[in-house]
Amino acid sequence: MITAHNLWKHYGDHTVLERINVTVDEGEFITLVGASGCGKTTFLKLLLGVESISRGSLTLSGEPIASEPGPDRGIVFQQYSVFPHMSVLENVVAAIGFRQPGLTGFLFGQPKKDAEELSLSLISKVGLQAAAHKYPHELSGGMRQRLAIAQALMAKPKILLLDEPFGALDPGIRADMHTLVLDLWRENNLTVFMVTHDLKEGFHLGTRLWVFDKPRIDPHAPEAYGATITYDLSTSRNTDVAFSETSP
Ligand SMILES: Nc1ncnc2c1ncn2[C@@H]1O[C@H](COP(=O)(O)OP(=O)(O)O)[C@@H](O)[C@H]1O
Ligand SMILES: [Mg+2]
Incomplete structure (x- = not known):
């Protein structure tokens, strides 16, 4: 589904990523780990x-x-910018406007009703049904990330990109979010790329874990060389998937 072939990314003289060669199949759940600043978000x-x-x-x-x-x-970013003056429902409905070229976020009549219906079903899927008419400042961190996930899913994406989405959450709430993300991944046949700084979380959630690191370093020119994928590991979840798919 996705192929990188000898991929490089520079910002001016700064090489951020180099020589990335990788192929990803539909339905994989890739987790990305690596030192801060090594190019995962990039x-x-x-x-x-x-x-x-x-x-x-x-x-x-x-x-x-x-x-x-x-x-x-x-x-979905770690800190998602939701509109503070819009309710949960309004925020999710508005997410449609960002995805459709030419649509400015204002919907009327039947399209608005359809968008609200879809939004409400996503809101309940992420467990926010009781909060549909609340405003962002009334939500906990975990609820705000649920809202961000509902927004990201509004356009029915095939690929979900998660950038340290649970980094700011308490451990107990994180466990609930893990269940949510795994359910959404399976139900919607998503291909997921998720950055995490928690190696355990990476192994637990991913079917495949990538380590980004710099294979070459010039101490006199720290920005001369970039990071690449130094480890590409199949996790036990991948074995589970393969096993259940090939079992009768
Ligand atoms: N728009 C940009 N312009 C210049 N440098 C950038 C830009 N975005 C990121 N960088 C640099 O690229 C490097 C990798 O950043 P990033 O991808 O955010 O790392 P990570 O997500 O792994 O922490 C950093 O050194 C950062 O300063
Ligand atoms: Mg980052």
């Missing part, structure tokens, strides 16, 4: 299409990734 931005590659190729279903976000890709 990699997600390349997938999302808000940053462009410097060298090599990055393709989605054989086509170069569009240089702008498309409805096939949804993203």
Whole structure:
């Protein structure tokens, strides 16, 4: 589904990513770990299409990734910017406007009703049904991330990009979020890329875990070389998936 071939990303003289060669199948759950500043978010931005590659190729279903976000890709950041003056329901409905070119976020009549219906079903899927008419300041951190996930799912993406989405949450709430993300992944046949700084979380959630690291370092020019995928590991969840798929 996604192929990177000798992919490089520079910002001016700063090489952030280098020589990334990787293929991802539909339905994989990739977790990305690596030191702060090594280019994990940059990699997600390349997938999302808000940053462009410097060298090599990055393709989605054989086509170069569009240089702008498309409805096939949804993203959740650690701190998501929801509209503070809009309710949970209004925030999710508004997410449709961002995904459709030419649509400014204002819907009327039947399209509005349809959008609200879809929003409410997503809101209950992420467990926020009792909070549909609350405002962001009335939500806990975990509820806000649930809202962000509902927004990202609004355009029915095939690929979900999660950038340390649970980094700011308490451990107990994180466990609930893990269940939610795994359920959504399975139910919607999503391909997931999730950055985490928690190696245990990475192994627990992913079918495959990537370690980003710099194979070469010049102490006199720290920005001369970039990070690449130094380890590409199949996790036990991957074995579970393969086993259940091949079992009668
Ligand atoms: N728009 C940008 N312009 C210049 N440098 C950037 C830009 N975005 C990220 N960088 C640099 O690229 C490197 C990787 O950043 P990032 O992908 O955010 O790392 P990570 O997510 O792994 O912590 C950092 O050194 C960062 O300063
Ligand atoms: Mg980052």
